[in-house]
Amino acid sequence: MEQESEQTQLKVAGAExxxxxxxxxxIRGWLIESRNRPILTSRCVEQWEHEIGTSHLPEMVFGESTLILLHLETGIKIHFNALDALKGWKDEALPPVEVPAAAQWKFRSKPFQQVILDYDYTFTTPYCGSETVDPNEAKHRTGAISEGxxxxxxxxxxxxxxDLVALASKEPILFYDEVVLYEDELADNGVSLLTVKVRVMPSSWFLLLRFWLRVDGVLMRLxxxxxxxxxGSDGNTKPVVLREICWREATFQELSAKGFPSDSAAYSDPNLISQRLSILLHKTQKLKAPW
Known part of the structure; x- marks a missing residue:
């Protein structure tokens, strides 16, 4: 019965x-697909390390997991994957967060050697997604892109x-999923997590790519x-996509000075504490298709 109701909602929304x-x-000219796959094998980890140019990767990398949003008429493709995110981490190369406990961390692959903290072990990434125009889709439909x-x-x-008001409306959710791209527990001293969530309604789609970092007793970063x-009224028209980027962070010392708890256990849910973190970057952008 539930499955029949879901199929009815899809049909009414013009989706399948x-x-x-x-x-x-x-739905409305978009193909939206999520893939949740296992973590990389040790052989794949070595290949990724070589490609990225590092000897360090998060404990759990879901290398084949992805979220893809493809606009069939224009060939616009927005997708999210761990490889591009980690390349962004390597290129940004933030200095390592200073934390006393980290001096005792061990190489996971070489347990008898101490970690040399000369890299950003939090795997903080500036990654906002990967985008392109897919020629295999667009060349046949628009004639705007040639072979290759x-x-x-x-x-x-x-x-x-x-439009947060539209998002808060009680529209039926036709599709929802969360894809974990990578995760690291920082040797039991916190969490580093990159995920992407998508929600599709009859009138729109919405997604959240989130990097969440908590180094216990030291720093939180979102x-x-x-x-x-x-x-639009015509699903084949060129889409209007808005992107909002917001970076926040605060030290535990800064939060304590404002009267907030200093216990790491109070900060397990980034949704509950995001407003307590200072805004370092905030901007809204509109996708400009290359016509």
Whole structure:
């Protein structure tokens, strides 16, 4: 009965589920698909380390897990994956967070050697997603892209805001999923976690890419990327996608000085404490397709 109700909601919204072996749906000219896969094997870890140029990766890397949003008419493809995120971490190369306990951490692959903290062991990434125009889709539908050609997308700063009122409405959720890209417990001294969540309603889709870091007793860091697309009356028109980027962080010392708890146990849920963290970066952008 529940499955029949879900299929009815999809039909009313002009959507259809992907085949059973796939997770996602087609709606208003978009194909939205999530893939949750196991962590990388040791052999794949070595290959990734070589490609990224590092000897350090998070404890758990879900290398084949991804979220894909493809606009079939234009070929616009927005997707999220651990490899690009970790390349962003390597390129940003933040200095390591100073924490006394870290001096005693051990190499996971070489337990008798101490860690040399000359890299960002928190795996903080500036990654906001991967975007391109998929020529295999667009060349046949628009004639704008030739064989083998691919274009990157551009984002322009704007004053428009994501419609939070629309998101708060009681629309049925046609599809929801959360994809974990990588995770590290920082040798039981906190958490480093990169996830992406997507929610699809009859009128729009919304996603949240979140990097969450807590180094117990030292620092919390939250880097959020939200994307929102409101469907037009014609699903084949060029989409309008807004992206909001917000980076926050605070030390435990700063929070304690403001009267907030200094116990790490009070900060297990980033949703509950995000407003307590100082804003370092905040901007809203609109996708500008390369026509």
């Amino acid at each position: 589920s992907l085949p059973k072996e796939r997770s996602g749906l087609r 050609e691919s274009c990157s997308l551009l984002w322009e700063d704007c004053k428009e805001k994501i 880097r959020d990327t939200r994307m929102y697309c409101c469907f």
